Amino acid sequence: MSVFSQSQLYPLESSPCPEVTSAGSGRMSSFLDKWLWHHEYWLPPGITWKDMEDSDHDRYPRPRDLFISIPYAFVFIAVRYLFERLIALPLSKQMGVKEKPRRKASPKPTLEKVYTSQSTCPKENELLALSKQCDLSVQELKVWFRHRRNQDRPSISQKFCEASWRFAFYLLAFVAGLCVLLDKPWFWDQKECWKGYPQQVLLPSQYWYYMIELAFYWSLLFRVSWDVKRKDFKEQIIHHIATIFLIGFSYCANYIRVGTLVMLVHDASDYIMECAKMLNYAGWRRSCDVLFAVFAVVFLITRLIIFPNVVIYTTFYHSMEIFQPFFGYYFFNILLMVLQLLHIFWAYLILRMVAKFIFLGKIDKDERSDDEESDGTEEEEEDERMETKSASSNHNGVLNNMTNGMKGKSNERNKLPKAR
Incomplete structure (x- = not known):
């Protein structure tokens, strides 16, 4: 007999919901049962929610289990705060992470008001109006706004x-996923994913694997406004919401076995990419290049070979040996196909970077969707040199030498590979 009770393994274990006494609540419950939780949407033909009720020894996924991921998300946020300050920040200093020098914008209340309340990058006509108002040239205004934007950009640390x-x-999620799945028959034979579906017992290891992954993506969504802003900020939000939705749907429909395979396939390359970012920020160029090549190989194998030929294939064909198609079957496979289209798009961008690296010997910039915004330091220096040149024509020779020197440094910096 196990030393752990079922309530200890599943914290949200509770008695069935009490009867609804309020007329308004009753109507709402009836509406949800008809349009949202109707068994024909979530379960194969011939199976109802009564067939999925827990017994003394067997437990099945229930939608209310997902609520436990919300408080766990805040635990992740707290752990992340401590991790970044106690582990990541000292590690960055040990690895030689250096900050780029940034010039602060001079105090100008009028321009600051425009920056904070109207636009951080005014258009040409707005710059002309500000030029008359502040008695500054358009070029000086561009330099001021660029300096001001640089102040708000996140540091390399x-x-x-x-x-x-x-x-x-x-990395921990990938290792944990392997520990959860290596001894499971459906990891080696995907037909086992559908044996007895949907009345497949939820194992404690599967429950916690799902809750931890879901809580992590909730924490990313809650923290997205404070994290490093990238060009695909909106796409990040959509991605986090879509991931949460996919995990939640697969849990409610008891696509647990396939869902764990999907999460493992995606975690297999993500930690390599993040490690390459760390090396890039630390200036370890050669190591970053090698790790990027490893990431590209792993990404292409897991996302373009294993994912479609193993995961999608079993959901399309093997599942039909057990049950007839229903709404959940079509919906889940459509989501997987959309995910695969994203994989193809990202693979195209990665292959372009690999081609540049092979034939040109460098990676000018990251072509991935979450490429980080450049600080624009070279443009600032070029603008300032132009201003100095127009104000002091007697130093043309010196300025030309400075320009040539800065161009050489700029070309060297352009050769540095950027993270995803």
Whole structure:
């Protein structure tokens, strides 16, 4: 007999919901049962929610289990705060992470008001109006706004700490996923994913694997406004919401076995990518290049070979040997196909980077969707040199030498590979 009770393994274990006494609540419950929780949407033909009720020894996934991931998300946020300050930040100093020098914008209340309340990058006509108002040239205004934007950009140490946190989680999640799945028959034979479906008992290891992954993505969504802003900020939010939705749907429909395979396949390359980011921020160029090549190989194998030929194939064909198609079957497979289209798009961008690396010997920039915004330091220096040149024509020779020197440094910096 196990030393753990069922309530200890599943914290949200509770008695069935009490009867609804309120007329309004009753109507709402009836509406949800008809349009949201109707068994024909979630379960194969001939199976109802009564067939999925727990017994003394067997337990099945229930939608209310997902609520436990919300408080766990805040636990992740607290752990991340401590991890970044106690582990990641000292590690960044040990690895030689250096901050780029940034010039602060001079105090100008009028421009500051425009920056904070109207636009951080005013258009040409707005710059002309500000030029008359502040008695500054358009070029000086451009330099001021660029300096001001640079002040708000995250530091390299902050980027390193964020990448370190994601690396730590994805690595632990991948190892935990292997521990959960290696001894399971459906890991080696995907037909086992559908044996007895949907009345497949929920194991404690599967429950916690799902809850931890779901809580992590909730924490990313809650923290997205404070994390490093990238060009695909909106896409990040959509991605986090879509991931949460996919995990939740697969749990409610008891696609647990396939769901664990999907999470494992994705975690297999994510931690390599985050490690490459860390090396890039630390200036370890050669190691970053090698790890990027490893990431590209793992990504292409897991996302373009294993995912479609193992995961999608079993959901399309093997599942039909057990039950007839229903709404959940079509919906889940459509989501997997959308995910595969994203994989193909990302693989195309990665292969472009690999081609540049092979034929040109460098990676000018990251083509991935979450490429980080450049600090624009070279543009700032070029603008300032132009201003100095127009104000002091007697130093043309010196300025030309400075320009040539800065161009050489800029070309060297352009050769440095950037993280995803």
